[in-house]
Amino acid sequence: MSNETTLTVVEKKRKSLPIIIDQKRNAYLWESNxxxxxxxxxxxxxxKRFFEGLAENKLLATKCEKCNELYFPPQSFCSKCLxxxxxxVELSKEGEIVTFTKIYVKPTSFSHYADYTIGIIRLKEGxxxxxxxxxxxxxxxxxxxxxxxxxxxxxxxxxxxxEIIPIEN
Amino acid sequence: xxxxxxxxxxxxxxxxxxxxxxxxxLAFESFKQALDDSGIEAKDIEYYVVSNVGIWSSEELPAITxxxxxxxxxxxxxxxxxxxASGSAGVKTAYEMVKSGNADVVLVLGIEKMNESQTPxxxxxxxxxxxxxxxxxxxxxxxxxxxxxxxxxxMNEYQAKEEDLCKVAVKNHYYGARNxxxxxxxEVTIEDCMNSKYVAWPLKLLDSSPITDGSASIIVASEDxxxxxxIKEPVWIKSIGYSTDTSNLSKRSNFLSLRSTVEAAEIAxxxxxxxxxxxxxxxxxxxxxxxxxxxxxxxxxxLGLFPRGEGIKALKDKQTYIGGKIPxxxxxxxxxxxxxxxxxGVSMMVELTKQLKYxxxxxxxxxxxxxxxxxxxxxxxxxxAYVTILSLN
Numbered sequence: 001m002s003n004e005t006t007l008t009v010v011e012k013k014r015k016s017l018p019i020i021i022d023q024k025r026n027a028y029l030w031e032s033n034x035x036x037x038x039x040x041x042x043x044x045x046x047x048k049r050f051f052e053g054l055a056e057n058k059l060l061a062t063k064c065e066k067c068n069e070l071y072f073p074p075q076s077f078c079s080k081c082l083x084x085x086x087x088x089v090e091l092s093k094e095g096e097i098v099t100f101t102k103i104y105v106k107p108t109s110f111s112h113y114a115d116y117t118i119g120i121i122r123l124k125e126g127x128x129x130x131x132x133x134x135x136x137x138x139x140x141x142x143x144x145x146x147x148x149x150x151x152x153x154x155x156x157x158x159x160x161x162x163e164i165i166p167i168e169n
Numbered sequence: 170x171x172x173x174x175x176x177x178x179x180x181x182x183x184x185x186x187x188x189x190x191x192x193x194x195l196a197f198e199s200f201k202q203a204l205d206d207s208g209i210e211a212k213d214i215e216y217y218v219v220s221n222v223g224i225w226s227s228e229e230l231p232a233i234t235x236x237x238x239x240x241x242x243x244x245x246x247x248x249x250x251x252x253x254a255s256g257s258a259g260v261k262t263a264y265e266m267v268k269s270g271n272a273d274v275v276l277v278l279g280i281e282k283m284n285e286s287q288t289p290x291x292x293x294x295x296x297x298x299x300x301x302x303x304x305x306x307x308x309x310x311x312x313x314x315x316x317x318x319x320x321x322x323x324m325n326e327y328q329a330k331e332e333d334l335c336k337v338a339v340k341n342h343y344y345g346a347r348n349x350x351x352x353x354x355x356e357v358t359i360e361d362c363m364n365s366k367y368v369a370w371p372l373k374l375l376d377s378s379p380i381t382d383g384s385a386s387i388i389v390a391s392e393d394x395x396x397x398x399x400i401k402e403p404v405w406i407k408s409i410g411y412s413t414d415t416s417n418l419s420k421r422s423n424f425l426s427l428r429s430t431v432e433a434a435e436i437a438x439x440x441x442x443x444x445x446x447x448x449x450x451x452x453x454x455x456x457x458x459x460x461x462x463x464x465x466x467x468x469x470x471x472l473g474l475f476p477r478g479e480g481i482k483a484l485k486d487k488q489t490y491i492g493g494k495i496p497x498x499x500x501x502x503x504x505x506x507x508x509x510x511x512x513x514g515v516s517m518m519v520e521l522t523k524q525l526k527y528x529x530x531x532x533x534x535x536x537x538x539x540x541x542x543x544x545x546x547x548x549x550x551x552x553x554a555y556v557t558i559l560s561l562n
Contacts, residue, residue, distance in 0.1 A: 027188040032227070042302060073303045073417065099325075099424045101317035102370040103309060107293035110309035118308055120318065124272050128419035133310055138370050143325035154307075161307055 046076035049088050054160040055149050059093050061127065062086040073126045093149040097124035097166060102138050112156070121147050121164050133164045141166060173392040174267045175403030176206025176559070179519040184383035184507035186284050190212070192228050193238035196280050196384045199512075199519075200239050203276070203386035208400065213389070216245040217273040220259035220279035221511040222252065224294050225286035252298055253460060255279065256385070256514020256549030257555030261409050263389050273394040279515030280384040291380050298549045311388045313369035313377055313461060313486075315418060315550035320371050320463040322424035327478040328380040329466075331371050335362035336484040337462035338375045338505075340496050343490075345505025347532040352381045352507030376462040382509030385516035404522045407541075407558040410437030414551045427551030430471035434545075435557035445473040449495040454524045454535035456517040457549040459502040468545055472556070491535055499524065499533045514555065517544040520544060521559050537561075 018031045053060035062071045062077035064099065065085040065114055076105065077084040087158075100119035103110075108143045117133040119141070129149060146167040180202025182195055187297040191197070204211060217239075219232035230233045232246040251258035263275035283291055297305045304310045323329060338357055344353040357375055365374040395403050412432035415421055420507040423427070438445050444451075457472065459465035466480035475483045476496050483489060489497040500506045500520040503513060521542040523529045538560030547554050 022186075022188040024187050025186065029188055039264060040301075042306075057292060072419075073300075095415055099318045099322040101321060101372075102367070103314050104367045104369065105313070106287040106289075107296045107305075107309055107310065107311060109293060111289065112308070116309065118310060118318075120424075128421075130304060130308060130310075130417070130419040131325050143322060 031163070047074050050074050051089070053088070054151050054162070058130060059091045059129070059149050059151070059162055060088050061091050061125075063089045070125060070127055072129060091127070091149070092124045095121045095147060097133075097141065097143060097145050097147045097164065098122050098128065100133060100138070100141050102136070117141070119147075119164050123149075123150065129164075131161070131162050131164050133166060135166050145169070172268055172361040173268045174389050174406045175265050175392065175395050175400075176387050176406065176518060176522050177390045177395060177400050177403050178203040178205070178209070178386075178388040180204075180206060180386045181326045181350050181516055181519045182384045183350050184381050184509060185494055187382035188284065188286055192226065192231070192280070192282050193235060195382060196235050196239065196278055197388040200276075200278060201556070203388050207388045209274065209388065209398070211240050213274050214241060214276045215243060215274050216263070217241050217276040217278060218259040218262050218267060218443045219248045219511075220244065220250075220255040220277065220515060221248055221281060222255055223248075223281070223511070224252055224480070225291050226282040227285055231280065231500055235280070236495075239272055241276075250511075251334055251553045251555075252548030253510050254546045254553040254555050255506070255511040256516065256550075257330040257398070257544065257546035257557060258514070258553070259520060260387070260389075260406070260514060260557065261411065261555065262541060264409060264480075267391050269529060270391075273391045274388065276386060277386050277515055278384065278386045279339060279399070279512035281511065282382045282511035283380045284382050288380060298552075303417055303419075311369055312550075315370050316461040317369040318418060319424045319467065319550070320461070321465065322469060323463060324371065326425055327481065329481045331373070332359055332363060333484065334371070334376055334462040335359045337459060337465045338362045340484070341459060341465075341502040341504040344499045344533045345501025347530055348501045348506060349530070351501040352379050352383075353501070353505045372461055372463070378460045378503040378508035381509045383507055383509035383512045383516070385512045385519050386449040387515055387518050387522070402526055404525050405560050405562065407560045408437045408440030408555040410434060410440065412436070412554050416552065418550060425477075426471050427467055427547065427554060429551045429554035430468060430545065430547065430556070434472050434558040435556040437558050439471050440556040441560075443558065448473050451539055452495060452541050452543045453537045453539055454493060454499060454521065455497045455545065456500060456502070456520055457497055457545040459504045460547070462504070464547065465498065465502065465504075472545055473544070491533070496535045499529065499535055514546040516543070517546060518557070519561070525559060525561050544555050
């Protein structure tokens with residue numbers, strides 16, 4: 001007797017068991033009724049200037065007043081000398097693409113976007129920035145090509161973020 | 170106190186999509202084998218370590234759940250997490266307890282039941298294993314995506330082609346087809362690999378390790394305990410090297426090498442009195458972290474098995490098959506054996522113990538000359554790295 005037949009019997013008796021069968025492996029699975037929706041609340045209080053910067057079309061980093069270490073992503077304290085005396089500095093937004101990829105198999109929470117390209121650009125200041133690349137055709141991208149950062153609106157959520165724009169030679 | 174630590178029992182479940190067993194049943198498979206292999210009883214275990222990432226599976230206190238099922242209630246325990254290197258981190262925990270004299274017998278059980286969640290959710294959860302806000306929240310990186318960033322840079326630097334990467338898949342599936350515990354027991358060709366769909370360009374489905382359920386167990390004991398109880402053929406843990414790297418990939422200076430692997434290897438080699446320049450002459454067999462094909466190539470070079478940029482050539486020349494310079498991933502690796510995250514590092518110890526004792530299936534058994542083996546286990550995208558040296562002496 002196959003599992004399927006057995007289950008039909010079980011179902012008849014109990015009417016609504018949340019059991020499904022993995023046909024390929026002939027295995028019963030209890031499909032949990034307890035679904036959890038997770039959404040994090042992340043503090044950006046100490047780096048809120050960064051987001052104001054985006055609205056001013058600026059890409060901002062922080063720099064340690066004590067040891068001059070530059071931070072992107074920006075942070076409110078210096079990991080190196082442990083000072084929290086930091087100042088905001090504007091980045092050049094110009095550099096060279098170091099590497100890139102295109103995401104075809106997307107996470108659930110990104111499934112509403114078309115396949116997207118991601119790259120890392122090394123800015124003139126010697127700091128790397130990871131972001132989406134405006135060019136979606138990987139054949140048009142090359143390691144070492146010039147690029148710049150542009151502040152853009154992410155749709156459909158409609159929020160400010162930054163993107164890498166490759167520059168053809 | 171500084172004592173020798175030996176592996177006295179090993180066990181592995183079948184790897185795959187294990188919808189036929191629950192969490193405890195999956196653990197039971199490897200636990201029973203390891204206990205039988207060691208000849209000791211559960212009551213002799215003083216402490217047990219559970220390596221498990223677990224965000225995709227239902228049990229929130231996995232060590233406690235397993236303690237009840239495996240009759241270990243009352244013993245000391247903890248769950249260890251170091252991403253995909255959780256298994257090796259668990260072994261490290263047990264090793265230090267025994268080495269320091271705090272325990273004589275410790276169990277390490279690595280387990281992951283990833284298929285309790287839907288695949289897109291698992292893709293999402295592994296993708297968050299980097300820097301959440303600056304890489305995931307805004308740019309939706311995935312686990313293959315992180316390694317793809319390394320693949321693109323490597324291919325550009327050394328003029329490697331996608332076909333070259335596929336050779337790792339061909340080799341590891343070849344050996345996976347000869348491992349009855351492997352997730353994929355089927356050979357693949359370069360064409361199969363090249364024709365598989367892109368996951369994260371330039372990596373394709375067959376460049377990637379699968380989402381696997383599995384468990385692996387080892388029992389480690391002190392030299393005193395081994396001698397007193399007349400336990401035969403222990404495999405000694407000679408050394409464990411470890412390191413970490415930045416959370417944000419963008420904070421790294423290059424994408425041609427995993428710095429954490431290089432550093433972990435240096436520590437492990439030094440502690441085991443091995444010279445990196447002649448490492449392939451000393452080590453009979455290695456299991457390296459091939460979560461993606463590019464990762465195995467980076468491992469060859471970062472571990473010093475082959476010079477920089479020559480990983481591709483080593484594959485072309487079949488130098489990592491049995492009979493080559495150094496056989497790598499004769500279990501099928503993460504690629505074909507499967508990658509149940511928390512179990513992977515422990516499973517490497519199981520495999521290498523079998524290899525050193527000539528207990529692997531004949532068609533995938535390495536020649537053991539010096540009696541030394543190497544396990545390389547990476548967590549995340551080089552976020553953690555562990556290198557473990559095992560020896561018959």
